[in-house]
Amino acid sequence: MTRRNLEEELALVHEMPMSFNALVIEYTSRCNAKCAMCYQAAGPQGSDLIGKATLDVQTAERVIREAIEIETVAPRCHITGGEGFLNAGTLLHLVGVARDVGFADVTTTTNGFWARDLAHGVAMAARARKAGMTSMEISWDYWHEPYISADAVSNSLEACFDAGIEANLRILSSRSHSYADALRGLRPDVLELVGRITCAPVMPTGRGATEVPPGDVYAQGTLDDSCHGMLNLTVNARGSVSPCCSGLDQIAEQLFGNVTERPLREIVEALDRSLLARVLVFRGVGALATMIEETGVRVDGRYTSICHQCWSMFSDTTMILALEDALQRRRELGLQRALDGMRQHVVTA
Amino acid sequence: MHPLIEAFRSVAVFLDEDEAGRTTGPDLGALARWVVAWDAWYRRTTGIDAGRRRHLMYRREVGVATAIRLEQWEGLRAVAGVCQALGVGWGLTLDGRDASRDAEAARSMFAEGLIQAVALSYGPDEALPANTADLVAAAFDLNLRVTLVGSMRRFLESGVLSAPGVNGRHLTLEPTLPVTLRDVLDASEPCFRRFRVLVDPSGDLYPCAGLLGLRHLRLGNISESFEETVFGRGRGPLELNALATCGPAIGLGRDQPVTSTGLPLLCDLHRAQLEEAGGPA
Numbered sequence: 351m352t353r354r355n356l357e358e359e360l361a362l363v364h365e366m367p368m369s370f371n372a373l374v375i376e377y378t379s380r381c382n383a384k385c386a387m388c389y390q391a392a393g394p395q396g397s398d399l400i401g402k403a404t405l406d407v408q409t410a411e412r413v414i415r416e417a418i419e420i421e422t423v424a425p426r427c428h429i430t431g432g433e434g435f436l437n438a439g440t441l442l443h444l445v446g447v448a449r450d451v452g453f454a455d456v457t458t459t460t461n462g463f464w465a466r467d468l469a470h471g472v473a474m475a476a477r478a479r480k481a482g483m484t485s486m487e488i489s490w491d492y493w494h495e496p497y498i499s500a501d502a503v504s505n506s507l508e509a510c511f512d513a514g515i516e517a518n519l520r521i522l523s524s525r526s527h528s529y530a531d532a533l534r535g536l537r538p539d540v541l542e543l544v545g546r547i548t549c550a551p552v553m554p555t556g557r558g559a560t561e562v563p564p565g566d567v568y569a570q571g572t573l574d575d576s577c578h579g580m581l582n583l584t585v586n587a588r589g590s591v592s593p594c595c596s597g598l599d600q601i602a603e604q605l606f607g608n609v610t611e612r613p614l615r616e617i618v619e620a621l622d623r624s625l626l627a628r629v630l631v632f633r634g635v636g637a638l639a640t641m642i643e644e645t646g647v648r649v650d651g652r653y654t655s656i657c658h659q660c661w662s663m664f665s666d667t668t669m670i671l672a673l674e675d676a677l678q679r680r681r682e683l684g685l686q687r688a689l690d691g692m693r694q695h696v697v698t699a
Numbered sequence: 700m701h702p703l704i705e706a707f708r709s710v711a712v713f714l715d716e717d718e719a720g721r722t723t724g725p726d727l728g729a730l731a732r733w734v735v736a737w738d739a740w741y742r743r744t745t746g747i748d749a750g751r752r753r754h755l756m757y758r759r760e761v762g763v764a765t766a767i768r769l770e771q772w773e774g775l776r777a778v779a780g781v782c783q784a785l786g787v788g789w790g791l792t793l794d795g796r797d798a799s800r801d802a803e804a805a806r807s808m809f810a811e812g813l814i815q816a817v818a819l820s821y822g823p824d825e826a827l828p829a830n831t832a833d834l835v836a837a838a839f840d841l842n843l844r845v846t847l848v849g850s851m852r853r854f855l856e857s858g859v860l861s862a863p864g865v866n867g868r869h870l871t872l873e874p875t876l877p878v879t880l881r882d883v884l885d886a887s888e889p890c891f892r893r894f895r896v897l898v899d900p901s902g903d904l905y906p907c908a909g910l911l912g913l914r915h916l917r918l919g920n921i922s923e924s925f926e927e928t929v930f931g932r933g934r935g936p937l938e939l940n941a942l943a944t945c946g947p948a949i950g951l952g953r954d955q956p957v958t959s960t961g962l963p964l965l966c967d968l969h970r971a972q973l974e975e976a977g978g979p980a
Contacts, residue, residue: 369754422754425701425891452944454701454891484888514886514964528861529870533851541851545963547872549860568867579757 362578362632368622370583372426373417373453374595377410377440379403379587381433383461383497387522389556389661390600392432396587399556399600399665403587407440409610411447413585416614418451423583423618426455428595432587435464438474442481449482459487459520461498462506471505475513485516485545490536492527493552493562504537507544516545522552524566554654555597555661570655576634577656583618585609591617593631597661603670625677635660641676642669703943704744706894706906707930710737710761713911714771715900722771724900725921731778733921734761737896738785740925762790764897764908766820766848768797769804779813790816792848799828802837809841821849823875827857836864846871875961887946888965894943904928906939909966913973947972 379400381392396402410429417423427448434441441458448456458478465471478486488510490503510517519541521532529549533541541547551568552558558567577594584592584599589610592598598605606627607617621627629637635656639649647668653659663669712730717723742748745755761782763775775791782789791814798805798819809817817838821827827849838845847854851874854860860870890907897905899912902921910916916936919928929935947969960967 365753367752367754369757371758421701421752424705452701454889454943480886482886482888484892516963523866525867528866530855530858530860530866533855533860538852538855542874544874547851547874549868549870549872551867551869570869 359576359633359637363628366578366632367422368578368581368593368618368627368631369422369424370581370593371424372428372455372457372582373414373423374428374430374582374584374599375405375410375413375444376430376432376584376586376595376599377405377434377444378432378436380436381431381461382436382463383433383494385493385497385557386561387491387493387552387556387558389553389558389597390432391557397432397600400586400588400590400602405585405587405589405609407443409589410444410585413609413614414444414447414453415451417583418453420583420615420618422622425453426457427453428457428459428582430459433461433463434458435460435474438464438477442477442483445478445481445483455484456482457485457487458483459489460506461494462488462490462503463498464502465505465509466499466502468505468508471502471509472512475506475509475515479513479515483515485518486510487518487520487548489520489522491522491532491552492524493522495535500535501537504540507536507540511540511543517543519544519547521547521549523549523568524552524562525568526566553597553658555658556600559662564652567654570657573636573639573651573653573656573659574634575656576632577660578631581631585614591621593621593627594657596657598664601661601664603664603667605664605670625681626673630660635663638673639663641680642672645672645676645679647672701891702745703894703940704741705755706891706943707896708741708755708759709895710734710898711764711895711908712761712898713900714763714765714767716771720768720770722767722774725898725902727774727778729902729921730898731781733898733902734778734781734787735785736925738787740930756786758788759786760788760790760816762816763792766792766794766818768794769801769808772808776811776813783813788815789813790818790844792818792820795819795821795831795834795847795849796825796828799830799834802830802834805834806837806841809838809843814843816844816846818846818848818873820875821847821853823850823853825853827853827859831857832859832862832865835859835870836862836868839864839868844869844871846873848873848875850874887949889942889944889946891943893963893966894939904930906937906942907966909962909970910937910973913970915977916973 379392379397384393391398429444445456464474488506507517521529523529554562554567581593582595584595586599589608590604591607606621642649715723746752779789835845859865893907897911903917904919905911905917918935925931949968949972
């Protein structure tokens, strides 16, 4: 690493506040689908990773009210699951709470199953609009196909358009299953109604770690990348808080706090002071991997992205313990050096 | 509540050109100077210069929203250089067919390191050039964020969405076919996420694309100091705070078909209302 890069990274670690593009509330871990690539490993019986869980409505409301007062959280609230529309009443109630407290952008991610029947879909989208939903991310790809009909997805896009909700169609791909393959499954006329289509490669995290063939996955970026510009303050269905919704939100270990035990602001302030969190987001997961290897624990280098690496490392208790050990040693070493410096001062004086 | 100023962290510039194809406005030298002034105003007003609220330095970008041809880059390069010096991102919208016509020049432009995001815009009436996928892949290889703007039917016909070098990359598609809207809204929504500083070809400033060109609602001009504009004075023809937090009080439930401009229905309805009234929002 060049001296300039290290100085820049350390400046970020020491000076930049951690900030978040959205508040994300994953209020349920249940989904009606069980897609092979799901990073949450969600399904009808909950998540294979964090179990069957639902954040109670009162806690979710409190979190929304607290989050709008935290200035490092952008005014966007994303309420989702699992599949958020499994309990549309709860979802739309929380959407309304987010709108009422002042979130300017209130969104969800859905597989569109609720629009199997177009008329029902149109009515649901109208309800969502009235509740305050401004935008909807609708997921569709090869791995959704066994569970959700293309017609339902097409209908959901049409319903959003009718209701004046901006639809963001989210497509994942792999080497064997392209963006074009997924899009051709949908009605051509509705593709022209979508606000935008966001295309990304599938990640081998969650269920994808075992069910998507490794050779089919595209690498993304480099393992030296950092994620500080892409954070979302995420509360999962168990109330556990994490700085992203790309995998760290789906580990069994509770690293940063739980909203059922502490106010959100306290957790966010602790997160912003956490050496582990700050090195992770500002220097990148690669910097943590280096610390872990210094303790003698080997970190497998076969990751396709920093998110893949982060999820993999923090899903492994051995690595978490090694990291905590490494950070503790660094604190002690730093303190020892400071004390040695003070003693030398005294001798000199 | 998030202060209104956070909405104006980015700028979108609209250019124009004469019959000979020369860029006619806004004056690019004046634009470059204005970008410096805008950045200083933003950093001062948010407190960034005083060491506060540094997180508001993220996601700041100046972008050209009009699809330009490669030969227009020469005049814009200086503005892009100013953005680079300020630490602000720079984005461009390119006429996709023109870029394909001289793909080597397009690649060279991408490789200069001044552009962080490129939108390649295609009209709906013709097939995409055969080298479109290669051009898109080149932009990705040079670490640009890429958006394709145009007809989804044409993108699928062209094969670009399954091409090696494009499939598996982070790509955004923006369909642009105008459609006739079938219904009307029964609820407004905050304008905050659609607000940014828009500069039209005459240098006039607007808070959003929906109001572009409605001169009685402009916030100022790039030839003025910031203190002379609504940003500096804090008062103007629009209730910006109310629009940002609640959205426009449009005539909801009007049963009047509206042809989309590609903007959200709410914006089209609001604009239609303002044009009828000829007065403030």
